[in-house]
Amino acid sequence: xxxxxxxxxxxxxxxxxxxxxxxxxxxxxxxxxxxxxxxxxxxxxxxxxxxxxxxxxxxxxxxxxxxxxxxxxxxxxxxxxxxxxxxxxxxxxxxxxxxxxxxxxxxxxxxxxxxxxxxxxxxxxxxxxxxxxxxxxxxxxxxxxxxxxxxxxxxxxxxxxxxxxxxxxxxxxxxxxxxxxxxxxxxxxxxxxxxxxxxxxxxxxxxxxxxxxxxxxxxxxxxxxxxxxxxxxxxxxxxxxxxxxxxxxxxxxxxxxxxxxxxxxxxxxxxxxxxxxxxxxxxxxxxxxxxxxxxxxxxxxxxxxxxxxxxxxxxxxxxxxxxxxxx
Amino acid sequence: xxxxxxxxxxxxxxxxxxxxxxxxxxxxxxxxxxxxxxxxxxxxxxxxxxxxxxxxxxxxxxxxxxxxxxxxxxxxxxxxxxxxxxxxxxxxxxxxxxxxxxxxxxxxxxxxxxxxxxxxxxxxxxxxxxxxxxxxxxxxxxxxxxxxxxxxxxxxxxxxxxxxxxxxxxxxxxxxxxxxxxxxxxxxxxxxxxxxxxxxxxxxxxxxxxxxxxxxxxxxxxxxxxxxxxxxxxxxxxxxxxxxxxxxxxxxxxxxxxxxxxxxxxxxxxxxxxxxxxxxxxxxxxxxxxxxxxxxxxxxxxxx
Numbered sequence: 263x264x265x266x267x268x269x270x271x272x273x274x275x276x277x278x279x280x281x282x283x284x285x286x287x288x289x290x291x292x293x294x295x296x297x298x299x300x301x302x303x304x305x306x307x308x309x310x311x312x313x314x315x316x317x318x319x320x321x322x323x324x325x326x327x328x329x330x331x332x333x334x335x336x337x338x339x340x341x342x343x344x345x346x347x348x349x350x351x352x353x354x355x356x357x358x359x360x361x362x363x364x365x366x367x368x369x370x371x372x373x374x375x376x377x378x379x380x381x382x383x384x385x386x387x388x389x390x391x392x393x394x395x396x397x398x399x400x401x402x403x404x405x406x407x408x409x410x411x412x413x414x415x416x417x418x419x420x421x422x423x424x425x426x427x428x429x430x431x432x433x434x435x436x437x438x439x440x441x442x443x444x445x446x447x448x449x450x451x452x453x454x455x456x457x458x459x460x461x462x463x464x465x466x467x468x469x470x471x472x473x474x475x476x477x478x479x480x481x482x483x484x485x486x487x488x489x490x491x492x493x494x495x496x497x498x499x500x501x502x503x504x505x506x507x508x509x510x511x512x513x514x515x516x517x518x519x520x521x522x523x524x525x526x527x528x529x530x531x532x533x534x535x536x537x538x539x540x541x542x543x544x545x546x547x548x549x550x551x552x553x554x555x556x557x558x559x560x561x562x563x564x565x566x567x568x569x570x571x572x573x574x575x576x577x578x579x580x581x582x583x584x585x586x587x588x589x
Numbered sequence: 590x591x592x593x594x595x596x597x598x599x600x601x602x603x604x605x606x607x608x609x610x611x612x613x614x615x616x617x618x619x620x621x622x623x624x625x626x627x628x629x630x631x632x633x634x635x636x637x638x639x640x641x642x643x644x645x646x647x648x649x650x651x652x653x654x655x656x657x658x659x660x661x662x663x664x665x666x667x668x669x670x671x672x673x674x675x676x677x678x679x680x681x682x683x684x685x686x687x688x689x690x691x692x693x694x695x696x697x698x699x700x701x702x703x704x705x706x707x708x709x710x711x712x713x714x715x716x717x718x719x720x721x722x723x724x725x726x727x728x729x730x731x732x733x734x735x736x737x738x739x740x741x742x743x744x745x746x747x748x749x750x751x752x753x754x755x756x757x758x759x760x761x762x763x764x765x766x767x768x769x770x771x772x773x774x775x776x777x778x779x780x781x782x783x784x785x786x787x788x789x790x791x792x793x794x795x796x797x798x799x800x801x802x803x804x805x806x807x808x809x810x811x812x813x814x815x816x817x818x819x820x821x822x823x824x825x826x827x828x829x830x831x832x833x834x835x836x837x838x839x840x841x842x843x844x845x846x847x848x849x850x851x852x853x854x855x856x857x858x859x860x861x862x863x864x865x866x867x868x869x870x871x872x873x874x875x876x877x878x879x880x881x882x883x884x885x886x887x888x889x890x891x892x893x
Binding site for chain 2: 273277402403404405406407410413418517518524525529539543544548551558562566
């Protein structure tokens with residue numbers, strides 16, 4: 263157990279260091295900061311002086327260590343395009359992405375589990391069958407096409423929801439939220455649905471197949487034989503056992519939500535981190551790219567780590583097997 | 590491919606299962622039609638969308654021919670620069686298919702090579718390759734492709750068209766190889782302990798030659814199925830990156846680029862500029878996916 267956690271932590275650290283190294287290499291090899299700062303016609307002495315001031319004449323490992331030290335404190339320098347501190351930009355954009363991804367996660371998980379349970383319990387019904395057929399479409403449609411179709415239908419044709427930006431936001435300290443105004447909620451609907459649909463279909467299909475599997479188990483038959491009500495069997499016994507693998511997958515899908523938020527934010531011009539990153543890629547804004555690279559890697563590594571450890575906590579069988587194999 | 594092999598194929602189970610499955614036939618027809626249009630775009634497209642001399646701005650943003658104001662000259666209408674949508678679709682599908690196939694080919698080469706090495710040699714090399722696979726798999730493919738593409742574009746900021754294509758294909762294939770590596774590694778480890786491999790070892794065949802001539806043909810079956818499905822995945826990733834504006838160079842628009850162009854005009858009511866390439870993209874991805882699903886079932890003897 264302990265050895266496993268240690269190994270898992272070590273792996274996480276190695277991944278983070280690799281990503282940080284890639285980000286560092288970006289700084290090193292894309293563009294020359296000295297030329298950027300002094301211009302083309304500086305004297306060699308000036309250049310030499312600035313190199314020393316910036317620490318660029320120091321050996322490679324020392325520079326990398328400096329970079330790591332700054333990165334840990336969230337310092338990635340100034341954005342080339344906007345001329346502001348990258349950390350400030352990210353702090354400003356972070357709430358938008360988190361609110362979008364959070365709403366989408368709640369939507370996907372809530373509706374996904376409900377629909378999955380329904381599809382499993384009423385397997386033959388028309389509604390369940392049409393839900394399965396629709397979910398197949400949801401899996402094969404690329405995410406940005408879903409967004410465009412929603413805009414076409416609900417923003418352009420029906421004019422129910424806006425399709426652009428966050429709407430009115432309320433500022434609470436460093437946090438700006440759109441969740442406190444009705445306009446903010448109206449702006450949130452289409453992007454959140456776009457982001458949720460692919461995950462929703464996945465979760466629904468997963469819950470359905472797991473539930474069908476569990477319903478065949480002996481303890482379900484036994485529970486029925488004891489004369490328990492359908493409700494108690496389905497929700498007390500079956501659903502509970504279904505949810506263990508589902509929770510793991512959901513944890514991993516949280517990461518996918520963050521990744522797909524990039525696409526959704528571009529379609530809806532949602533002022534979050536994903537849009538920031540895409541614009542940084544288009545304008546080769548290295549500090550922003552490097553910061554986003556490190557931040558997203560950190561989130562993923564953390565999510566994966568937590569899910570792996572949760573798995574241990576939830577399923578005692580795994581604990582025995584894995585530790586047995588480790589020794 | 591001689592006659593006997595052809596006859597054996599038509600007598601075989603795979604062809605039989607294809608003839609029995611309506612869905613597979615439909616998917617094959619759609620996929621074939623798309624590939625045909627893409628391959629012979631020069632000959633069957635009614636216009637050359639990239640020839641500036643034939644573009645007429647007076648014909649910009651015409652609706653499809655069956656709507657009011659449409660011209661029969663432009664069957665699916667025109668975009669904001671007066672380019673014929675139907676022709677742009679054919680040329681765009683060619684670029685999408687090219688990027689999809691090229692990146693799958695590259696990732697098959699990479700994945701199968703590393704998988705063989707990993708499964709056949711084992712030990713530290715195996716552990717290293719599999720750790721890298723674990724890490725890659727914990728990130729969504731689209732994110733990895735986007736990051737590699739972003740880094741690639743940053744490294745070559747003034748990339749001309751060929752280089753931009755190379756970066757894109759490399760980015761997509763670097764996300765895809767993991768699947769092949771894992772599959773091939775698994776079946777290689779099974780094959781390695783079989784008698785024909787041991788026999789080859791006993792008579793002194795070099796390890797590399799055993800891998801290439803003896804093990805490789807026996808582990809390629811699942812790779813074929815995986816590659817088919819991955820073509821659809823690769824095309825979707827390419828479309829997404831191009832839609833985000835970081836994919837193919839704008840001078841050679843793929844389906845994703847066309848959707849991006851249309852997306853900017855969505856609110857003016859010119860829906861067809863977005864809808865047509867979206868439908869084409871979905872048709873390609875769905876038909877290739879269905880073909881892959883069918884192939885997996887047909888080639889898997891356990892399911893029969």
